[in-house]
Amino acid sequence: MVKKKIILKLVNGFHIRPATKFVKEARKFSSKIKIKFKNKIIDAKNLFEIQTLGISCNDIITIIIDGKDELRALDSLVNLLKSFKE
Numbered sequence: 001m002v003k004k005k006i007i008l009k010l011v012n013g014f015h016i017r018p019a020t021k022f023v024k025e026a027r028k029f030s031s032k033i034k035i036k037f038k039n040k041i042i043d044a045k046n047l048f049e050i051q052t053l054g055i056s057c058n059d060i061i062t063i064i065i066d067g068k069d070e071l072r073a074l075d076s077l078v079n080l081l082k083s084f085k086e
Contacts (some may be wrong), residue, residue, distance in 0.1 A: 001066040002074050007058060010084055015056035016047075018084050023047045025080050031067025033077070042075075 010018055026033045026044045033044040037059065042049035044063065055061060065073050 001064065003034045003062055003077060004059060004074055005062050006078060006081055007060050007062055008055060008081065009056050009057065010060050013057055014034070014050065016051070016060075016065075019047055019050045021084075022077065022080060023050065025077055029067070029069045029073035029076075029078075031065050031073050033073060034064040048068040067071070070078050 008014055015024075023045055030062045034041050035050065035053070037053045037055055039062070040053060042053065045052065053061075063074065063077055065077075067073070
């Protein structure tokens with residue numbers, strides 16, 4: 001299992017467009033991928049669950065990944081989040 005805390009720098013928060021891209025990328029991997037925000041832990045492959053978190057600009061999330069391709073998944077998802085320009 002791997003974990004990584006990330007500060008989201010999305011001006012409009014983790015709204016539908018970046019969340020959809022994140023879910024599509026997460027679904028490429030066989031590992032279980034979760035997002036922890038405040039007291040909630042959700043399935044990062046489920047767009048609806050991500051939207052229920054209400055993640056805003058400069059919020060800190062933790063990505064938790066467990067599985068065979070966890071390191072590749074973590075690297076890919078962190079790079080995706082860092083690439084968002086808003």
